[in-house]
Amino acid sequence: MELQQMRYVLAVAETNSFTRAAERCLVVQSALSHQIARLERELGARLFDRTSRRVRLTPAGEAFLPAARQCLDAAERAAAEVAAAVGEVRGRLAVGVIPTVAAVDIPAALGDYRDRYPHVRVALRVGGSEQLTEQVKEGALDVGFLGLPATARPQGVRSRELARDRLVAVLPPGHPLAAEPEVSLRTLAAETFVDFPANTAGRMQSDQAFAAAGLHREVAFEVTHADLLTRLVHQGLGVALLPRAYTPNLTGVTTVPVTDAPARVEHLIWSPATITPAAQAFLDLLPA
Template sequence: MDLQQMRYVVAVAETRSFTRAAERCFVVQSSLSHRIAGLERELGVKLFARSSRRVELTSAGTAFVARARECLAAADRAVADAAAATGVVRGRLAVGVIVTTAAVDVPELLQRYRARHPDVRVALRSGRSDDLAAAIRDGDLDIAFLGLPEGERPPGVETVVLDHDRHVLVVPAGHRLAGLPEVTLRDIAEETFVDFVDGTPARAQSDRAFTAAGLVRDVAYEAGVVELIIRLIARGLGVALLPSAFIRPLAADTPELALVPVVDGPRRIECLAWSRFNPSPATRAMLDVLGVGTRG
């Protein structure tokens, strides 16, 4: 058994196709199939159930792939650590980001990072703060930019607060509240709301504020992306509470929207999170670019 065989198995498991796996691994399909068949003979088990149309992991294959990923990650880390000892940062950096990040210009940050460390392959994915924090704990992400209710921290990861922010009310330009110097949650409780999906950290920030004020609101429209929230508001279908640092630049270019400060509105923090267990050289390099030190 060798690492290349493991890579082939993981590629087939992720693509569910010997053809696509061979393309990903830059090898002819016959060679990839031959190496996997040899591994199955060595192990004495079938890793994949094959048909003319489908490829699926067997129970043995599922168990094998989980450990193979750990072995491949350890091998990649060994190479990265050896390179780091000579002053060269290599390897892979998996970055997570929420869509409403405003404390850091992520594209500009990645550009600076690539200029300093061109040998690191950076992967970026967006998602919910709780999912991104879980991905760090599981080893699927190295670092992430999160948005959370003020005073909250995700468990099991290192964090540093990048910014504190307050939500503002976002209404259609012709709304009765547009132009007011400020409002309270009680002033807007009877409005129809557009918000993020129930159960997400982005939604929890507003839900908790209304609950703390002893108020109930009507969230008629739920959306997973902020672009849809903005479009629904612009069409006059509802109002929303959104982080001010994120929405102000967008509203400046969207005349259909108006922003109103909320006296007792939600507050949030933007924070940077990373694994508290032995960050990789690529992760430490990103923390250095951001001016954030690691403990220990």
């Protein structure tokens, strides 16, 4: 069993296509298919069901994939550790961020990192705090930037608090409350809301604040991206609550302070079990 065979299996699983997998791996399709067939003979099981229309993993393939990923990650970490031992940072850095990260200028940080460590392959993913935490635990991400209610802390990972902030009301242009110097949750409770999906960290900080005040509100639109949330507010479809530090990025809407606004804390997380030289170098670049 060879690492290259595992890379081919992973590429096919991710693209659902032998043709696209071969293009990704920079080999001809016949060579990729031959190596996967060799691996299947060695394992005594088919890893993929192939038809003229689709390719999908068999139960054996599903069982093989996690271990193959671990083997490839271990091989990459081994190479990176050797490079670090001779003073060179190589390998991969996978960063996860929430859509409303504000404590760190992510593009600037990644640009600085790439200038210092040009031999590291950098990947960036955007997701919810819960999803990013699980991916850091599993080793799919090296570091993550989260936003959590002030009452919560990251679980199962190492963390560093980056900033504390309060939410502000985000209103459409011309809204009756847009000219107010500040508003309360009780006033906002009469409005229709645009918010993040239920049970996510981005939603819970607002839900907890309204519940603590004994208030009910209607959330008519649930979205996963702050950009779409802002566009819906701009169209007058509802109002929203977003972190104050994030609001300089907004256009076409008005923001108003909230007297009893919920707090949001941004955290940087990583897993000490899977930290690599590339990830450690990135952590060292960030503010303490």
